[in-house]
Amino acid sequence: MPVSTFLVPSHLMLQLLTAAPAPAPQAAPSLPVAERLVGAALTEGHAWTRLAELTDGVGARLSGSEGAAAAVQWAQRAFKADGVKAWLEPVKVPRWVRGEERAELLGSERFRGRPLSVMALGGSGATPPEGVTGEVVEVRSLEELGALGERVKGRIVLFSHTMQKPEDYGRFAALRSRGPAAAAKAGAVAALVRSLATASLATLHTGATRFEEGDPRIPAASVTVEDAELLSRLVAAGGPVRVKLVLGCQELPDADSFNVVAEVKGREKPQEVVLLGAHLDSWDVGTGAHDDGAGVVMVMEAARLLAKQRPAPRRTVRVVLFMNEENGLRGARAYAEAHAAELPRHVAALELDSGGGRPVGVVLRAGAGAAEKVRPWLSPLRTVGAGALVEGEAGGADLSPLLPARVPFFGLRQDASRYFDVHHTHADTLDKVDPVALAQSTAAVTWLAYAMAEMPELLPRPEAPNPSAGH
Amino acid sequence: MPVSTFLVPSHLMLQLLTAAPAPAPQAAPSLPVAERLVGAALTEGHAWTRLAELTDGVGARLSGSEGAAAAVQWAQRAFKADGVKAWLEPVKVPRWVRGEERAELLGSERFRGRPLSVMALGGSGATPPEGVTGEVVEVRSLEELGALGERVKGRIVLFSHTMQKPEDYGRFAALRSRGPAAAAKAGAVAALVRSLATASLATLHTGATRFEEGDPRIPAASVTVEDAELLSRLVAAGGPVRVKLVLGCQELPDADSFNVVAEVKGREKPQEVVLLGAHLDSWDVGTGAHDDGAGVVMVMEAARLLAKQRPAPRRTVRVVLFMNEENGLRGARAYAEAHAAELPRHVAALELDSGGGRPVGVVLRAGAGAAEKVRPWLSPLRTVGAGALVEGEAGGADLSPLLPARVPFFGLRQDASRYFDVHHTHADTLDKVDPVALAQSTAAVTWLAYAMAEMPELLPRPEAPNPSAGH
Numbered sequence: 001m002p003v004s005t006f007l008v009p010s011h012l013m014l015q016l017l018t019a020a021p022a023p024a025p026q027a028a029p030s031l032p033v034a035e036r037l038v039g040a041a042l043t044e045g046h047a048w049t050r051l052a053e054l055t056d057g058v059g060a061r062l063s064g065s066e067g068a069a070a071a072v073q074w075a076q077r078a079f080k081a082d083g084v085k086a087w088l089e090p091v092k093v094p095r096w097v098r099g100e101e102r103a104e105l106l107g108s109e110r111f112r113g114r115p116l117s118v119m120a121l122g123g124s125g126a127t128p129p130e131g132v133t134g135e136v137v138e139v140r141s142l143e144e145l146g147a148l149g150e151r152v153k154g155r156i157v158l159f160s161h162t163m164q165k166p167e168d169y170g171r172f173a174a175l176r177s178r179g180p181a182a183a184a185k186a187g188a189v190a191a192l193v194r195s196l197a198t199a200s201l202a203t204l205h206t207g208a209t210r211f212e213e214g215d216p217r218i219p220a221a222s223v224t225v226e227d228a229e230l231l232s233r234l235v236a237a238g239g240p241v242r243v244k245l246v247l248g249c250q251e252l253p254d255a256d257s258f259n260v261v262a263e264v265k266g267r268e269k270p271q272e273v274v275l276l277g278a279h280l281d282s283w284d285v286g287t288g289a290h291d292d293g294a295g296v297v298m299v300m301e302a303a304r305l306l307a308k309q310r311p312a313p314r315r316t317v318r319v320v321l322f323m324n325e326e327n328g329l330r331g332a333r334a335y336a337e338a339h340a341a342e343l344p345r346h347v348a349a350l351e352l353d354s355g356g357g358r359p360v361g362v363v364l365r366a367g368a369g370a371a372e373k374v375r376p377w378l379s380p381l382r383t384v385g386a387g388a389l390v391e392g393e394a395g396g397a398d399l400s401p402l403l404p405a406r407v408p409f410f411g412l413r414q415d416a417s418r419y420f421d422v423h424h425t426h427a428d429t430l431d432k433v434d435p436v437a438l439a440q441s442t443a444a445v446t447w448l449a450y451a452m453a454e455m456p457e458l459l460p461r462p463e464a465p466n467p468s469a470g471h
Numbered sequence: 472m473p474v475s476t477f478l479v480p481s482h483l484m485l486q487l488l489t490a491a492p493a494p495a496p497q498a499a500p501s502l503p504v505a506e507r508l509v510g511a512a513l514t515e516g517h518a519w520t521r522l523a524e525l526t527d528g529v530g531a532r533l534s535g536s537e538g539a540a541a542a543v544q545w546a547q548r549a550f551k552a553d554g555v556k557a558w559l560e561p562v563k564v565p566r567w568v569r570g571e572e573r574a575e576l577l578g579s580e581r582f583r584g585r586p587l588s589v590m591a592l593g594g595s596g597a598t599p600p601e602g603v604t605g606e607v608v609e610v611r612s613l614e615e616l617g618a619l620g621e622r623v624k625g626r627i628v629l630f631s632h633t634m635q636k637p638e639d640y641g642r643f644a645a646l647r648s649r650g651p652a653a654a655a656k657a658g659a660v661a662a663l664v665r666s667l668a669t670a671s672l673a674t675l676h677t678g679a680t681r682f683e684e685g686d687p688r689i690p691a692a693s694v695t696v697e698d699a700e701l702l703s704r705l706v707a708a709g710g711p712v713r714v715k716l717v718l719g720c721q722e723l724p725d726a727d728s729f730n731v732v733a734e735v736k737g738r739e740k741p742q743e744v745v746l747l748g749a750h751l752d753s754w755d756v757g758t759g760a761h762d763d764g765a766g767v768v769m770v771m772e773a774a775r776l777l778a779k780q781r782p783a784p785r786r787t788v789r790v791v792l793f794m795n796e797e798n799g800l801r802g803a804r805a806y807a808e809a810h811a812a813e814l815p816r817h818v819a820a821l822e823l824d825s826g827g828g829r830p831v832g833v834v835l836r837a838g839a840g841a842a843e844k845v846r847p848w849l850s851p852l853r854t855v856g857a858g859a860l861v862e863g864e865a866g867g868a869d870l871s872p873l874l875p876a877r878v879p880f881f882g883l884r885q886d887a888s889r890y891f892d893v894h895h896t897h898a899d900t901l902d903k904v905d906p907v908a909l910a911q912s913t914a915a916v917t918w919l920a921y922a923m924a925e926m927p928e929l930l931p932r933p934e935a936p937n938p939s940a941g942h
Contacts, residue, residue, distance in 0.1 A: 426673035
């Protein structure tokens with residue numbers, strides 16, 4: 001006899017299905033709830049409306065900026081309007097501000113001088129007001145930099161690479177994050193980093209670069225793919241290639257800011273927390289539509305829809321809009337510290353920080369047997385594209401402080417094929433986000449959050465991370 | 472008996488073929504010459520080398536600039552090195568120079584203020600040093616602007632459009648070239664024009680805007696697609712949207728410059744001229760690789776290869792590197808005036824100004840029967856993609872002064888699907904030109920030039936243009 005979802009109340013259906021004999025007793029989802037949650041996410045367009053408010057209305061929101069403060073206020077107001085209880089948790093954040101930035105290729109017998117487009121990397125030092133001038137030396141890896149030894153002294157190091165596709169980001173991002181510090185230690189006067197991009201129309205990509213406490217903090221800027229290739233060609237042709245760089249950025253004293261935390265209390269086990277994270281800060285260029293406005297509005301929308309769900313899910317769903325993912329992870333660390341006692345009761349956590357693309361699958365980072373527990377809950381997501389577990393591990397920068405507490409992670413894989421066209425650029429704006437894809441991913445996240453909060457059994461916790469791996 | 476190109480000298484083969492009975496006596500090409508010319512263009516890579524010299528070595532070259540002067544010197548030296556006789560013909564050119572340029576969206580209750588990216592259009596007026604401020608009024612056509620009447624007074628007019636593909640350029644380019652002047656006449660204080668683009672990563676596209684003598688010359692700037700859409704959304708949401716614009720551009724006195732003219736003398740009819748044109752000037756952003764560096768090096772390479780051809784083609788092949796195509800057509804007019812007496816003996820003319828894409832076909836603008844004369848000469852171009860006549864008319868801005876003299880035009884259609892991604896932007900750089908495509912188009916142009924100079928009969932001249940059509 002078929003089980004009709006039209007005739008059997010959902011709580012009974014769950015009993016019927018869990019009572020089924022084969023293959024193993026399995027919790028299964030309530031289809032009416034899935035219909036309601038997925039249907040609302042796909043038809044109401046509320047996440048998109050919120051994304052327009054955040055990007056067009058608030059705009060850029062680098063940690064410590066007025067924009068970041070406005071974003072915190074906006075999020076708190078929006079949660080309230082959505083009927084979701086929210087509060088602020090304090091975080092001290094770095095406050096790095098961009099200043100004048102320009103560069104020029106100095107002329108020679110072989111070529112006329114010309115302006116180069118540059119954008120300081122977050123955390124970069126400044127040049128003197130008159131700038132620094134140096135001969136360009138090009139490297140394609142940190143190893144190559146190391147091998148140059150003394151030859152870097154007094155030079156401007158150009159970090160080149162061959163990024164073509166999103167998957168290359170992981171291979172080359174260290175050139176931006178650690179290259180300038182390594183160049184500084186070797187005596188370079190400045191660093192230029194080819195933009196980490198999957199397409200370029202003379203597009204500059206910023207991003208964080210790290211200097212250790214006490215190390216020389218040299219000026220470090222991204223250059224466009226076009227200018228990087230020009231410098232590369234000129235260096236390859238032989239003869240000195242000299243560049244002048246002016247950067248007026250500053251590191252101001254730390255500022256007061258906040259994580260915005262919101263919660264939908266669980267009906268049975270309110271002390272067990274399913275965490276949905278995204279980051280509220282963005283870079284200071286563009287309006288952080290994909291990075292990470294999309295993640296923010298998706299987890300906010302999940303909370304709004306779950307807050308309307310009767311009965312409420314079994315466990316508590318908590319949304320954390322982290323501050324300072326981009327240049328410090330201070331929000332992530334502050335959350336983990338403030339909630340240390342609670343972390344053993346964090347039963348699942350998801351981070352969205354890959355843009356607003358359509359869903360392509362679900363990933364996990366949990367103990368043995370987790371996949372079997374999750375799989376039956378994915379069937380309502382088949383037609384929005386997230387009906388299956390796929391290769392890869394769940395996680396994210398803002399979740400990394402939760403690793404020692406062995407919190408199980410779940411994640412939504414999204415289409416990110418064009419994400420690195422706009423990542424950290426002036427072009428990361430609302431027009432780049434497809435409303436259909438955003439609604440589909442919102443639907444997927446809302447249902448996944450419900451599933452994690454409603455499944456009868458907990459996900460097994462993963463092994464503790466290898467302490468030598470570091471984050 | 473088959474005619475073997477290995478056994479029959481080319482001049483005899485021509486006789487054999489023209490003597491063939493059916494369908495009509497037809498001139499046919501010399502295959503050994505085609506093999507040599509096409510083979511050289513496809514294997515030697517000389518056009519690409521020249522393009523690197525012009526773009527990386529000389530760089531931007533707006534009329535009247537140091538770059539333009541350097542380009543003239545470069546071209547003259549390059550022709551000499553290539554064994555092609557060349558000379559300079561004087562042209563007085565406008566000299567418009569870019570200055571400071573910035574804009575900001577002023578904040579309101581609905582949105583925080585923020586910088587907007589702007590790039591002055593060539594010919595734009597300047598703002599006072601403190602800028603101009605006005606409420607944005609959006610229009611989508613010149614008709615819509617006209618209908619607004621008094622409501623434009625004191626406002627900043629935003630010219631919006633829906634350009635998506637290269638073919639849209641013709642429909643919308645008048646918003647840039649004529650919109651600001653029309654807005655000025657209606658009392659606007661400034662004009663912003665959505666960049667004419669087929670893709671955008673916050674990319675600004677400049678281009679000429681025209682003001683009539685004596686008309687108010689208001690500040691006029693392009694905005695990115697992203698910012699145009701932002702302004703559009705904010706205007707549509709209601710309530711005033713105010714922008715402040717600062718442009719420091721200047722119109723300096725006319726400068727002395729030159730067309731660079733080069734020639735390969737014809738062996739039989741040296742007084743009959745086949746003209747190959749491209750423009751040496753570019754905008755002051757990017758390095759004019761597609762626009763029109765590619766055209767320049769292709770016609771230069773055609774001259775170089777034809778100069779080595781023995782025997783020389785029947786007629787003279789003349790290359791004209793026009794100055795000031797972008798913002799005045801002064802070079803084109805100067806050429807037509809200086810060579811007025813010769814124009815009746817201009818038997819064919821081609822202009823390349825669509826970038827360095829691969830060839831896709833050949834077009835004509837000539838009298839009845841021209842296609843039948845040209846078609847047999849296209850067979851050597853079949854495998855480089857230009858073996859057929861295709862829809863469309865040959866011509867171009869720099870050829871327009873030759874229209875009254877009824878000069879037959881021929882042209883190479885090239886793949887321009889990505890041309891308007893980079894047209895008039897910082898991204899029009901060498902890396903965007905595919906060396907394979909450039910070599911294929913160079914081969915096609917070289918052979919077409921030979922064909923026009925060698926065909927036994929002249930192309931029939933076209934009708935005189937309709938004088939009311941204008942250019």
